[in-house]
Amino acid sequence: MIALTGATGLLGRFLLDGLPSQIMTLGRRPLAGYAHRLWDLSGAAPELGGITTLIHAAFSHVPGRYRGGEGDDPDGFLSANLDGTRRLFDVAAKAGVQRVIFLSSRAVFDGSATGVPLTEETPPNPASLYGRVKAQAEAHLAALPLIGQSLRATGVYGPGPGHKWQALFADYLSGKPIPPRRGTEVHGADLAQACRLLLNDNGTGPFHLSDLLLDRHDLLTEVQRLTACPHAPPPPSDRPVDPLICTRLPVLGWQPGGMDLLRADLPAMLP
Known part of the structure; x- marks a missing residue:
């Protein structure tokens, strides 16, 4: 049986939709139709x-923020997310x-030089507390006598309540100024596809x-095309961004959906 943490979070819905049956959720709230065991990152x-595979996607943070997700409580952030994960x-x-299978992040490289x-x-060379937690949890997993697989994901997007671009789209459509930015993204369905593939592979590490x-x-040019919004999208960003090189x-x-999937959803x- 597969146990999944974070099933009620932003990533959880994609994992539940894309994983095989026989899933048990671990968390504070049960989900209808799934076996459940009560658990909290801050507790025991x-x-x-009876669990053969654990997929750990739960993370405690200030709503809407991962980097900086500690808010004004870095000790609590570390206690839950690092100690609880260990x-x-x-x-x-x-x-x-x-x-x-551990949901890590490209934030483990935030301190790396451009290029x-x-x-x-x-x-890893983390610069944020978030990145540090992910890197140290990866290292802890790698030292254990099991198949430890850390998925270093970029920003995960996709439809659903509270999706990552909800506030951005609302601001753009209402005419608020949008600062230029670019970043690396992956669809939640492609995240679930990756987890399915790892279920049948014994490779370890990141x-x-x-x-x-x-x-x-x-992105907002596509939104303008769909909505006929009169507001101009922001200019292209000139900030250099190093993509994650995905080899394994x-x-x-693994075949991600690219722009076709983004436009479809x-x-x-x-x-």
């Missing part, structure tokens, strides 16, 4: 008997869980998960 680790991984190893190729062999290098100018997942057959993300 859950009972994991407890969870340790109990998984003791319970005989065969595989742990450094971000391969799966590049040593796997990079990224699809688009997306400029707000291009494509070898397993964009209408469902508009207010």
Whole structure:
């Protein structure tokens, strides 16, 4: 059986839709139709008997923020997200869980100089507390006697309540000024596809998960096309962004949806 943390979060809905059946959720709130065990990052680790794969997507943070998600409580942020994750991984190893898939982040490289190729062999160099938590949790997992797979994902987008561009689209359509920006993105369905592939692979360590290098100018040009919004999109960003170099997942057959998938789902993300 697969156990999933973070099932009620922004990533959880994509994982529940894209993973095989026989999923047990671990968290504070049960979901209709799924077996559930009560658990919280800040508390004791859950009972994991009978679990063969653990997918850890839960993260405690200020709403809407990952970098800077500690708010004014860095100690609590560390206690929940680092100590709580370590407890969870340790109990998984003791319970005989065969595989742990950990949702990490490209934030493990935030301190790297521009122009450094971000391969799966590049040593982490976090600059934020968020990135530090992810890097240290990765290292803890790698030392345990099980198949530990860390998915270093870029920004995850896709339709659903509270999706990542909800406020951006509302601001643009209302005529508020939008600062230029570009970043790396991947669809939540492509995240779920990656997890499915890892269920049948015994490779360990980090796997990079990224699809688009997306400029707000291009994204909001698509929104303007769909809505006939009279406001001009922001100019293209001149900020350099180093993409994650994804080598290991494509070898397993991973094929992200690219701009076609973004355009197909964009209408469902508009207010």
